[in-house]
Amino acid sequence: MENLALIDSFSEFKDDKQIDRVTLMAILEEVFRNALKKKFGSDDNFDIIVNPDKGDLEIWRNRIVVADGEVEDPNEEISLTEARKIEDDFEVGEDVSEEVKLMQLGRRSILALRQNLISKIHEHDNTIIYKQFKDLEGEIYTAEVHHIRHRAVILLDDDGNEIILPKDKQIPSDFFRKGDNVRGIIESVELKGNKPAIIMSRAHPVFLEKLFEQEIPEVFDGLITVKKVVRIPGEKAKVAVDSYDDRIDPVGACVGMKGSRIHGIVRELGNENIDVINYTENITLFITRALSPARVTSVKINEETKRAEVILKPEEVSKAIGRGGHNIRLAGQLTGYEIDVLREGAEEDVELREFSDEIDSWIIDEFKKIGLDTAKSVLEQDIADLVKRTDLEEETIQAVVNILKEEFEE
Template identity: 80%
Template sequence: MENIALIESFSEFKDDKLIDRVTLMAILEDVFRNALKKKYGSDENFDIIINPDKGDMEIWQRRVIVADDDLDLDHLEITLTDARKIEKDFEIGEEVSEEVKLVDLGRRAILALRQNLISKIHEHDNTNLYKQFKDLIGDIYTAEVHHVRPRVVILIDDENNEIVLPKEKQIPSDFFRKGDSVRGIIESVELKGNKPQIVMSRTSDIFLEKLFEQEIPEVADGLITVKAVVRIPGEKAKVAVDSYDDRIDPVGACVGMKGSRIHGIVRELGNENIDVINYTTNTQLFITRALSPAKVSSIKINEETKHAEVFLQLEEVSKAIGRGGHNIKLAGLLTGYELDVIREGSVIEDEDVELSEFSDEIEGWIIQEFAKVGLDTALSILKHDVADLVQRTDLEEETILDVMRILKDELDN
């Protein structure tokens, strides 16, 4: 048989694409049968024999011998005269098998065959790739930065599969260069046309949970269970852990001596501040732990509305709310309750003044920035030093000094 590029490519496809023999032969037969249908109208009387390892194939056409004067001859039949050109002793009614040469299909058909074969192979690869990564959704995966674009980072794994890491799935402090190794979870796999798009995420709560499984042996072994994870990526996270073994301190085991165990996770997440707390089914206690480092005085819970009023001493309010309101937001997400912070003893000291009373002298957005961290009166601000307020809020030192001057002037008068 003619040794054409189509046949030479059999073993190439098998080696490069790692397709098993049965699948490759099925694809090849399907491609050739489609070509035969186009040329002859049917493939029912054709036998295709393929040896992909050697790069050989044969196509045999079976036809019934009819008389030379049969005027309704079709592709299933052959005249007696033509049959005896193949073998002299053929008779009418017998079946003749004759090999069909690829060149008989025509140059254009051969080119179409090769293109169709390549398309089928790619389709097979994409289907397998889709299934492979569909099974990896939620798992940690490592790939290398191939190209950095404004809205997405293109990654390549060890098998040259392309993975995308969109900007919104990156931690705000992430900065990548070509060749960097990146870890994240496979978040989704979608077919875009016939090609699967594999999406990685570093902002998912599941990524942090999987890092605990990967970095902390007791979690990997099932001795410690991660009950809940909530994050503000790159800023702060809270993780509730539990153990069915009373001899194990789940928080201590996760954090490690002087934070040794959790340090690698914190570094992976761009120095994200991670609070690890003991899980409990006692709602009041769980909320109290979730609001750490603040010390809660008491809690009033409405189970129907999933709402809780948390009472704290004045000096604990800013701790409970946290920088930018992160602490109370995450505590609410972790416990599943809407939390309202209430200063214990709702009466404000005689000499104190609500910050909103200074709206003529202090801009509204500045008042709101202080309120976000639980500072809504003059004394609640003045009791802190400037450096502490700069750290707790998103305000500049100069702005804070101006506010403190205005407040002091008012209280001194």
Template identity: 65%
Template sequence: MSTINLTDTFAEFKELKSIDRPTMMSVLEDVFRNMIIKMYGSDDNYDIIINIDKGDFEIWRNREVVEDGEVEDPNRQIALTEAKSIEEDYEVGEEVTDEVKLADFGRRAILALRQNLTARILELEKNNLYSKYKDRIGEIITGEVYQVWKKEILVLDDEGNELIIPKTEQIPSDFFRKGDTIRAVVVRVEMRNNSPIIVLSRTSPVFLERLFELEVPEIFDGLITIKKIVRIPGERAKVAVESYDERVDPVGACVGMKGSRIHGIVRELRNENIDVINFTNNIQLYITRALSPAKINSIRIDEKNKRAEVFLQPEEVSLAIGKGGFNIKLAGQLTGYEIDVFREADVQDEEDVNLDEFTDEIDSWIIDVLKGIGCDTAKSVLEIPYEELVKRTDLEEETVKEVIRILESEFE
């Protein structure tokens, strides 16, 4: 039974294709030697021969031949009579090498040996998995959804290793069932309770960067560089690109003929809108491009405080801000500037009313807050959705409702 148990353990070792042979041999020999040291106090007179392919091993003990009755250490010495029973030619002072059978160690020692081997195998697997994925941080992994829980998804890679995608690393509109194929990027690898945890992400900007590398050969080859990516997963992303070859249009190359290249990325990201922007060191031009699709009339830059005041036509304000304020938020993150949007005063709607005209009904400090987000007229406030107005002004909901009521009544 003991031999069968150990044979099974050897078989487990043979299945660990990712662990190199010298490591296997070293671990196996180390476990056997620890058992010998525990039983005899020393292992320096033992030779251990391991055959992983066959799943067997041999233990040979070397002892010095001494006169009968002079054996002081049975583990290192053997009486002449006993030595001659092994081979007639042995004489005092020579070395006898004989095989030690596993059964000689006793059942408890064999069980302990198997437990140690199993523990070392498990430890090897964990360390190997940790090292493997530590080197793959930033790579896209394709796996199979094995289990879907409320807070995370369990994914199996092509070797059956377990990876997880927390809810926070999933695109809000992601929906997967068991057995689905999923793509994500490795964002971190950590040891938790002595077990490796490999965390994948579909919301990381790195995931979008790797998708571009897969779809756009010029990026993979280094002709085009991605300077920066900012995302609101599932909603909108902005990608700044630059070409090192004047003959290559970086935006055109990324989008492809009729959007052929970018469509695959958009589908993978659950129809996330992706704006590809030509990077430039000219900050005014960069901000103008970042606020696309809005058309900018003029920009005033405050480099010291990293702020930009953008002036545009009234009908362009909503485009600049974007749905949910996503466009202006991402433009600010991409350029590194706090962007304030203003309507051009000289093109103000004749029917519109300046906010300063409402000081009798609206507190002046509230008007200042509204001006601070780029609204200087009644209609410019009313053009912004209620939820976005609350978010951007940080005013109480009741206050915002009252302001809207007052402004709307002006045009009734």
């Protein structure tokens, strides 16, 4: 029979790893019903018998016998003369079941059927892959570099699934070669058309959090909790940790003897500088710890505006701000407060916002981004260094310096 072993006739799907035989037979039935609708206008009077154990499929068309010349719908009715060619004892009004051979659908229909089957199989596979990786969102995953493009690295896992690591999700110092194994978190999974787009990230804060879980047993066991992670990928990160067991020093356990435990994480992240901080609900103490390695003299909190004024000795200011303003920016993100740095004995200083009639507010904001919010804090800096640390032109910075100098010369 021509319809026997249909799976074998589509051999490329027979050994498909993503689909079982029963599901494949169900897809075959759906595809054939679509073909019957196109060929005969309806599939309501067709029986499709699928045998997944044998891998065969039979199609039977059911019609009613009518008198010769009274056939109105050839799909549902058959003339007495035609019926008796099947069996010679049929009478008007009886039901006739006739097997439909595959070739009766026509060569063009068979080619379309085959293409439709390919599409349905791929759609099924993609749904399975989507669900598999959707469950892995936020988890660490490892895949091999397959192709390096300008804007992304294309990875393949052991099952041949394609994973995209975009340029902006990489650590700036990342350098990959074909065949390298790459670790990151599955950041997002979306269906684009019928194909899942799996995005990996190495720059996301969750990647660092998951590395702590993998590399530090106390975090994995739940004895130490990672409360919050903030990062400037490849540059600096701050991780707040806590433990409900007073016998455990969470910072010491995470860092290890002479940094032995955290060293592997730092290396994985391209020598990213990681500050591990004891979490506390005392916001004043938390801000003080977050500004490490700077030593804070005092902190004044404004709960309504979520701002904190931090007083430091002049020699501690540069430590609090950090290279490129990274330290103070991350401390603000970690604590949820905007931090203003003030120097001890700076009573004669003037806040930059007092110059808003002479200096544009966006320029003042650029200085504040790197922790400079008073006139003297700007004047103490080297102009060339300010050009590197801000998005301002040298001429703009020089003009600001001239305005600030006039204030103190008066």
